[in-house]
Amino acid sequence: MSHSAQTNLARAKGVRMAHVRNGPPAVVLCSGGMDSAVTMAIARAEGYAVHALTFDYGQRHRVELRAARRVARALGAVKHLVKKIDLTAAGGFGGSVLTGPGRVPHRRHSRTGASAAIPPTYVPGRNLIFLSLAVAYAEILGAADIFIGVNAIDYSGYPDCRPEFIRAFERTARLATKAGVEGRMKTRIRTPVIRMTKAQIIRKGLALGVDFSLTHSCYDPDARGRACGQCDACRLRLKGFREAGINDPAQYVK
Amino acid sequence: MSHSAQTNLARAKGVRMAHVRNGPPAVVLCSGGMDSAVTMAIARAEGYAVHALTFDYGQRHRVELRAARRVARALGAVKHLVKKIDLTAAGGFGGSVLTGPGRVPHRRHSRTGASAAIPPTYVPGRNLIFLSLAVAYAEILGAADIFIGVNAIDYSGYPDCRPEFIRAFERTARLATKAGVEGRMKTRIRTPVIRMTKAQIIRKGLALGVDFSLTHSCYDPDARGRACGQCDACRLRLKGFREAGINDPAQYVK
Numbered sequence: 452m453s454h455s456a457q458t459n460l461a462r463a464k465g466v467r468m469a470h471v472r473n474g475p476p477a478v479v480l481c482s483g484g485m486d487s488a489v490t491m492a493i494a495r496a497e498g499y500a501v502h503a504l505t506f507d508y509g510q511r512h513r514v515e516l517r518a519a520r521r522v523a524r525a526l527g528a529v530k531h532l533v534k535k536i537d538l539t540a541a542g543g544f545g546g547s548v549l550t551g552p553g554r555v556p557h558r559r560h561s562r563t564g565a566s567a568a569i570p571p572t573y574v575p576g577r578n579l580i581f582l583s584l585a586v587a588y589a590e591i592l593g594a595a596d597i598f599i600g601v602n603a604i605d606y607s608g609y610p611d612c613r614p615e616f617i618r619a620f621e622r623t624a625r626l627a628t629k630a631g632v633e634g635r636m637k638t639r640i641r642t643p644v645i646r647m648t649k650a651q652i653i654r655k656g657l658a659l660g661v662d663f664s665l666t667h668s669c670y671d672p673d674a675r676g677r678a679c680g681q682c683d684a685c686r687l688r689l690k691g692f693r694e695a696g697i698n699d700p701a702q703y704v705k
Numbered sequence: 706m707s708h709s710a711q712t713n714l715a716r717a718k719g720v721r722m723a724h725v726r727n728g729p730p731a732v733v734l735c736s737g738g739m740d741s742a743v744t745m746a747i748a749r750a751e752g753y754a755v756h757a758l759t760f761d762y763g764q765r766h767r768v769e770l771r772a773a774r775r776v777a778r779a780l781g782a783v784k785h786l787v788k789k790i791d792l793t794a795a796g797g798f799g800g801s802v803l804t805g806p807g808r809v810p811h812r813r814h815s816r817t818g819a820s821a822a823i824p825p826t827y828v829p830g831r832n833l834i835f836l837s838l839a840v841a842y843a844e845i846l847g848a849a850d851i852f853i854g855v856n857a858i859d860y861s862g863y864p865d866c867r868p869e870f871i872r873a874f875e876r877t878a879r880l881a882t883k884a885g886v887e888g889r890m891k892t893r894i895r896t897p898v899i900r901m902t903k904a905q906i907i908r909k910g911l912a913l914g915v916d917f918s919l920t921h922s923c924y925d926p927d928a929r930g931r932a933c934g935q936c937d938a939c940r941l942r943l944k945g946f947r948e949a950g951i952n953d954p955a956q957y958v959k
Contacts, residue, residue: 532797536790538841543786546845569883576841579881583837587792587830591800610886619877626873627833629823632864 474498476594477641478585479528481505483518485666485688486600486644489652491526492659493643494598503528504588506581508574509539509550514676518667525665534584538574547574555671557681569608570683572670578611579620586624586638593630598641605649605691607683617642649691657697664700677702728752730848731895732839733782735759737772739920739942740854740898743906745780746913747897748852757782758842760835762828763793763804768930772921779919788838792828801828809925811935823862824937826924832865833874840878840892847884852895859903859945861937871896903945911951918954931956 477499479491494501503523507516516533523531538544540551548555548571555572578601585597601612610616621640630636644652656663668688669678678685680703692699731753733745748755757777761770770787777785792798794805802809802825809826832855839851855866864870875894884890898906910917922942923932932939934957946953 534791534797537788543788544841544845546841569887573883574841575844575883576837576881579837579840579878580834583830583833586833587798587800587828590829591798610883611881613880616877616880619873619880623870623873623877624833626867626870627830627865629827629829629864633823 477596483515489656490600503531521665650694731850733852737769743910744854757785775919904948
């Protein structure tokens with residue numbers, strides 16, 4: 452597809468953007484879920500040339516990798532790297548029901564605020580590892596900005612989604628890199644949806660032309676990739692659409 | 706080998722230790738080089754059950770992976786995980802002569818203090834990525850301590866070897882993990898050789914029974930694995946042995 456055809460497609464989808472390929476580069480972490488899709492649309496609307504970065508870490512819900520590819524394509528990422536980093540029990544890591552033995556709970560773990568326990572879907576070090584790889588990738592690309600769709604409002608209580616973690620990480624990243632130490636680049640970890648409710652994220656995404664039918668949230672999809680409707684990720688998603696007064700276009704088992 | 710045979714072997718090698726397998730677990734990053742070998746010996750001497758972690762990141766000096774295996778075995782690590790994480794140009798990363806095109810400089814880049822430029826052997830985000838994976842691994846093992854053999858005295862000027870980076874990372878790690886947030890574990894990034902000269906590291910290692918003939922430092926070895934004697938890593942190593950008044954047992958091209 453030509454540059455102008457891509458621009459027209461993006462315009463048709465409602466993405467307001469100054470540049471498609473010629474803006475400053477930004478790395479956008481893209482899981483295939485809603486929050487990272489809206490984050491990517493925001494990066495595009497701000498005029499960044501988006502380099503999407505997805506991790507194939509051995510997640511049991513591998514259907515999200517296909518979703519990530521659809522999202523990156525639809526939102527006009529200039530490049531999409533799917534990076535393999537094996538965090539499964541078989542690969543010596545594990546420690547989560549998403550990457551090792553155990554069942555994804557089909558009950559309410561999600562929460563607002565800082566109460567309740569961190570659920571077994573927590574993957575040790577996940578965002579720390581993903582952001583670290585994003586920092587390296589950004590330094591190689593010459594990108595100062597790294598976007599990540601973490602959310603600390605309607606979320607599962609994962610510690611590595613909270614603003615205090617992000618701030619500490621950003622400070623560390625600036626001390627870690629050659630570009631940072633030499634003063635050529637000040638890495639910024641951009642978290643535009645961190646303080647939004649899921650309903651606000653959905654509305655923002657719709658305003659920017661995000662097609663939520665392309666996204667995947669469920670931790671425990673069936674063989675056909677349909678969402679279970681019961682896990683934490685599904686419950687948070689469904690609650691968001693309900694609150695936004697909009698039908699969720701995702702396919703559910705029932 | 707039995708526990709007692711291992712203990713005897715370690716004693717024969719001069720490693721003073723309280724426990725071999727029964728001490729608290731620690732993750733020790735093991736590159737196959739001198740500094741990480743001495744760091745591992747220190748962890749052993751402090752009574753930790755060492756879980757060695759080595760990264761196969763696509764380094765051109767792959768002979769260091771064999772050295773890492775020798776070192777971990779000789780120093781009695783209870784486990785040694787060699788983790789693959791492709792940081793090469795072919796894998797979408799690169800940005801270093803160690804993982805992409807370009808030549809390893811055969812001239813003096815090493816320095817004492819904070820002068821001079823960071824050399825092209827710098828690998829973007831390397832210690833940030835390695836430590837992040839170590840944090841995840843340690844959380845899964847239930848290990849509070851992570852040992853890394855960074856050095857900020859006789860070093861190549863890499864930003865991710867400096868104490869300010871390590872301190873910032875440690876703080877970030879404590880905010881990133883479930884174990885940290887729940888108050889069950891306080892991750893510590895242990896850097897016992899960070900302020901030693903290479904000569905001091907060598908003397909410490911000899912006192913702890915480290916066999917330096919097992920280690921590999923060179924960035925640009927020949928096909929037989931012999932060190933070039935000219936790159937930064939070789940120059941720093943040779944300077945250290947010279948200052949310590951000891952012969953370097955490594956094999957050099959000339």
